[in-house]
Amino acid sequence: MKPSDHPLTVLVINGPNLNMLGKREPEIYGRDTLDDINADLAAFGAGMNITVDCFQSNYEGALVERIQQAMGQVHGIIINPAAYTHTSVAIRDALLLHTVPVIEVHLSNIYKREEFRHHSMVSGVATGQIAGLGIQGYRLALTAIRNMA
Numbered sequence: 001m002k003p004s005d006h007p008l009t010v011l012v013i014n015g016p017n018l019n020m021l022g023k024r025e026p027e028i029y030g031r032d033t034l035d036d037i038n039a040d041l042a043a044f045g046a047g048m049n050i051t052v053d054c055f056q057s058n059y060e061g062a063l064v065e066r067i068q069q070a071m072g073q074v075h076g077i078i079i080n081p082a083a084y085t086h087t088s089v090a091i092r093d094a095l096l097l098h099t100v101p102v103i104e105v106h107l108s109n110i111y112k113r114e115e116f117r118h119h120s121m122v123s124g125v126a127t128g129q130i131a132g133l134g135i136q137g138y139r140l141a142l143t144a145i146r147n148m149a
């Protein structure tokens with residue numbers, strides 16, 4: 001086993017309305033469902049010796065609690081906070097509990113869309129951000145965490 005192949009656990013968090021992927025504005029978000037994305041990520045992660053733990057909620061407090069519970073338990077976090085990206089100090093503060101890499105992912109390019117989507121509460125505390133590359137953004141984020149761990 002190469003040193004870069006040591007086992008990792010990565011938490012993947014998706015926020016509100018992302019459970020509706022596939023049905024929700026497919027011209028923006030594509031036709032893959034969240035189950036498709038999570039299954040793809042689990043298989044992709046397995047090939048890099050990464051266990052992927054996926055969580056979705058429509059509730060801000062539930063997202064905060066999952067981020068808190070992950071303290072000391074994971075080697076990285078991938079988060080698409082969805083609409084909470086633009087509003088949630090609570091999610092930002094919860095992410096600050098972590099010293100592991102945090103990658104913010106957006107399916108769409110939030111900077112090309114309505115002005116209220118141009119500001120992210122999370123990007124100032126994230127290690128990096130991937131926006132506008134569709135579902136491959138999650139794979140890229142997982143690869144980045146593998147390369148940083």
Ligand code: DQA
Pocket residue numbers: 016017018080081082083084085105106107108109110117
């Ligand atoms: C999103 C962009 C957000 O502005 C929006 O509220 C979402 C999805 C994206 O993945 O492109 O729900 O985070």
